[in-house]
Amino acid sequence: MIGYLIRRILAAVPVMGVVALFVFLLLRLTPGDPAAILAGDNATPEQLDRIRTSLGLNEPIYIQFYTWVAKLLHGDLGVSLISNKPILEMIGPRLEPSISVALATIILSILVAVPLGVIAAWKHGTWIDRCVMGLSVLGFSVPVFVIGYVLIQVFAIDLRWVPVQGFKSISAGFGPFFERIILPTCTLSFIYVALIARMTRASMLDVLGEDYVRTARAKGIGETGVLLRHALRNAAVPVITVIGSGFALLISGVVVTESVFNLPGIGRLTVDAVLARDYPVIQAMILLTSGIYVAVNLLIDVAYTLLDPRIRY
Amino acid sequence: MTATNSPNVILDISNLVVGLGRKADAHRIIDDLSLQVHEGETLCLVGESGSGKSVTSLTVMGLQQKGTLVPSGGSVKLVGEELLTASDRRLRQLRATRMAMIFQEPMTALNPVVPVGRQIDEVLRAHTDLDARARRQKILAMMEHVRLPDVERIFSSYPHRLSGGQRQRIMIAMALVLEPKLLIADEPTTALDVTTQKQILTLIRDLQRDHGTAVLFITHDMGVVAEIADRVAVMRHGRLVEAGPLQDVLRTPKMEYTRNLLSAVPSLVPRAPRPETSEPVVLEANELSKVYRERSLYGKAREVAAASNVTLTLRKGRTLGIVGESGSGKSTVARCIVRLIDPTSGGVRLAGREISDLSRRLLQPHRQKIQIIFQDPYRSLNPRVTVGESIAEGPINYGMPRKDALARARELLELVHLPPDAISRYPHQFSGGQRQRIAIARALALDPDVLVADEAVSALDVSVQAQVLDLLDEIQRRLGIALLFITHDLRVAAQICDDVAVMQHGRVVEQGPAAEVLTNPQQAYTRTLLDAAPGRGWDFANFRPVSEGLAATA
Numbered sequence: 049m050i051g052y053l054i055r056r057i058l059a060a061v062p063v064m065g066v067v068a069l070f071v072f073l074l075l076r077l078t079p080g081d082p083a084a085i086l087a088g089d090n091a092t093p094e095q096l097d098r099i100r101t102s103l104g105l106n107e108p109i110y111i112q113f114y115t116w117v118a119k120l121l122h123g124d125l126g127v128s129l130i131s132n133k134p135i136l137e138m139i140g141p142r143l144e145p146s147i148s149v150a151l152a153t154i155i156l157s158i159l160v161a162v163p164l165g166v167i168a169a170w171k172h173g174t175w176i177d178r179c180v181m182g183l184s185v186l187g188f189s190v191p192v193f194v195i196g197y198v199l200i201q202v203f204a205i206d207l208r209w210v211p212v213q214g215f216k217s218i219s220a221g222f223g224p225f226f227e228r229i230i231l232p233t234c235t236l237s238f239i240y241v242a243l244i245a246r247m248t249r250a251s252m253l254d255v256l257g258e259d260y261v262r263t264a265r266a267k268g269i270g271e272t273g274v275l276l277r278h279a280l281r282n283a284a285v286p287v288i289t290v291i292g293s294g295f296a297l298l299i300s301g302v303v304v305t306e307s308v309f310n311l312p313g314i315g316r317l318t319v320d321a322v323l324a325r326d327y328p329v330i331q332a333m334i335l336l337t338s339g340i341y342v343a344v345n346l347l348i349d350v351a352y353t354l355l356d357p358r359i360r361y
Numbered sequence: 362m363t364a365t366n367s368p369n370v371i372l373d374i375s376n377l378v379v380g381l382g383r384k385a386d387a388h389r390i391i392d393d394l395s396l397q398v399h400e401g402e403t404l405c406l407v408g409e410s411g412s413g414k415s416v417t418s419l420t421v422m423g424l425q426q427k428g429t430l431v432p433s434g435g436s437v438k439l440v441g442e443e444l445l446t447a448s449d450r451r452l453r454q455l456r457a458t459r460m461a462m463i464f465q466e467p468m469t470a471l472n473p474v475v476p477v478g479r480q481i482d483e484v485l486r487a488h489t490d491l492d493a494r495a496r497r498q499k500i501l502a503m504m505e506h507v508r509l510p511d512v513e514r515i516f517s518s519y520p521h522r523l524s525g526g527q528r529q530r531i532m533i534a535m536a537l538v539l540e541p542k543l544l545i546a547d548e549p550t551t552a553l554d555v556t557t558q559k560q561i562l563t564l565i566r567d568l569q570r571d572h573g574t575a576v577l578f579i580t581h582d583m584g585v586v587a588e589i590a591d592r593v594a595v596m597r598h599g600r601l602v603e604a605g606p607l608q609d610v611l612r613t614p615k616m617e618y619t620r621n622l623l624s625a626v627p628s629l630v631p632r633a634p635r636p637e638t639s640e641p642v643v644l645e646a647n648e649l650s651k652v653y654r655e656r657s658l659y660g661k662a663r664e665v666a667a668a669s670n671v672t673l674t675l676r677k678g679r680t681l682g683i684v685g686e687s688g689s690g691k692s693t694v695a696r697c698i699v700r701l702i703d704p705t706s707g708g709v710r711l712a713g714r715e716i717s718d719l720s721r722r723l724l725q726p727h728r729q730k731i732q733i734i735f736q737d738p739y740r741s742l743n744p745r746v747t748v749g750e751s752i753a754e755g756p757i758n759y760g761m762p763r764k765d766a767l768a769r770a771r772e773l774l775e776l777v778h779l780p781p782d783a784i785s786r787y788p789h790q791f792s793g794g795q796r797q798r799i800a801i802a803r804a805l806a807l808d809p810d811v812l813v814a815d816e817a818v819s820a821l822d823v824s825v826q827a828q829v830l831d832l833l834d835e836i837q838r839r840l841g842i843a844l845l846f847i848t849h850d851l852r853v854a855a856q857i858c859d860d861v862a863v864m865q866h867g868r869v870v871e872q873g874p875a876a877e878v879l880t881n882p883q884q885a886y887t888r889t890l891l892d893a894a895p896g897r898g899w900d901f902a903n904f905r906p907v908s909e910g911l912a913a914t915a
Contacts, residue, residue, distance in 0.1 A: 259469040268456030357519040
């Protein structure tokens, strides 16, 4: 198992290397002078010169790549062109809101969706099944900002249970932290409950037709045991895949929800950087997002081997 | 002994009706079935696919598909207790304690993600108050009882680490650990090799003798029936055809259907050899080998020799059989010869031309000289293409005008005894036997010199199997085609092959005329295979034991 982990982590190195190369070339291969792109339309020749020297653009390209990677490995992601702040400092405070909401959403979604999916599969074809599937279609089809604004109207404005917007760090106390992430979490959970419940149901339906489920029933085991011990664990692999990739998406790509709830998260930072053509920030965000995907995929693969002994490691 | 006054009836099914759905006029899958199984007795329930054997067993266990298969009449009593009206809770209590079941596919019947010891343990936890240590001891003792080796290790093994035979032993241990009165065995050896089958049959019989269990044994294989049954019940279309003691049913079957069923069982005694011919050799395999390399990014490469140094010769108009157990490499050899996979080394000469090293493009003109029929007629025909198109596709690829190709397809359908209107129908509109005829017609469409049949009759019921074998024989006589026949079934090999090659672990261990190899084997492995063939003492088609037949002809 340890050996497998090490091998998998080693295998992630070339992947991240390719991503780094791509990110590096992004700026260099864009038509035109990188310094001019970075400096914008109104730059003076002196400014351009300064940027060229600071980026080492006068060096051969492989030396440039080497220097860039060396800086990356020392945690130097560069400086934002817009705010002139080190990028690491810009990302740092935005990780907490993004990761908190992503984690809370995934946990809430699993707690709701997996039981729903199991029950829908068990009661396949009955009104319970149809209700769960109906809810699932609803979760997919209602736009996320609609859910967000409805929740704000009801729970923040009418009932005044929670604040409308914003974020407080958990270091400021659990209460203020919790009441500010609860609405974005519920909003995002709508989609993820729909997705995970659907996947769980489909996967369970497959497994419930398997011979070993019949064997379990032939042993005289109760339905709960049959469903949880025999069916669910076998049905888990595709569900875990959806949960994992959903989690990665939640950290990096929930711009609309962040905007609705005024959350200072990763998604909005990325969009702002793209709109402002803040290339160093875009580069950093691509690296970060790829890193998250690689890490989540690694976790998914480890989960596979824990769930299914037939998957070799 | 009649059922009514016998004190030891364990299972009593009377006038059982199971319908497809809840409606009163629903199609009856089981129609007015009555049978009893007594203490210490094995009743074999035989019949062809679709006869209702499995539905009967699942209905007894209460495991039939709820809502689809509905018992609508009659009664099923287990030691006097009515099961059809029992609550779900009561049925759960009875399962594993009073009645237990083992299934056909040991590969899929065990949960792949739970160690086998824990799967047996579940039975004890659900039905007894024993503590963990007592349960473990009981399980280990039971595992030894079903003759599993190294029980401590197997206890904590996952199913995929065990062989098919070991898995079936685990299933048996699980079924019998609480000493139920009734054991239902639904084709428990069908998926196993003959040598393993023999061991499992012996095990079931020994356990039954020790514990006095009543066994309802479901099978389609008359050989297995002869090995294990005390009494036999024959089913067809959901009805009981006849029932009686083993000897009576095998020697003096009363009903026409039973007679036909027995007559269709191929004999293990090889057919009379055909005279040697001096026809040209159409197919030669020369020291053919296939090695699979499993490469991984970091680990060491692993090599598996699926076939090594296989040498075969086949003359025009003759049939060569390759026999062996699963994993012996017979299908690998067939696929190398047809070049569906590329051999690692060695040669294949087809009509005098070496084809083993030809590129895909250069191979193309030679492909039509050798054609293959596969085992599963349900999956080897494209379900969205009409039968006519399937048959005509090959000739059209080789340049025959479409109109001529379809005309040829019509002739071929006639040759395989299918109606001409079959040409515009789809595969799902045909039975398994008819589909295999279509597959044969498709293979013949290219006028091949060699026809390779890879377990082509293994998925068919015996009566259908006999018809397809007759058809192959007839085609061979009419067209002078050479047949390479791959089978695990020695009975089939004995009836169709001129020569046989016996394979084990990728090698040919014995080769020669069928009449010699199958009656006077020189190699220990061939002898083991023949000894393990179930019902080898019976000449089913003549309703007598082989020994009496020999005495009569002597």
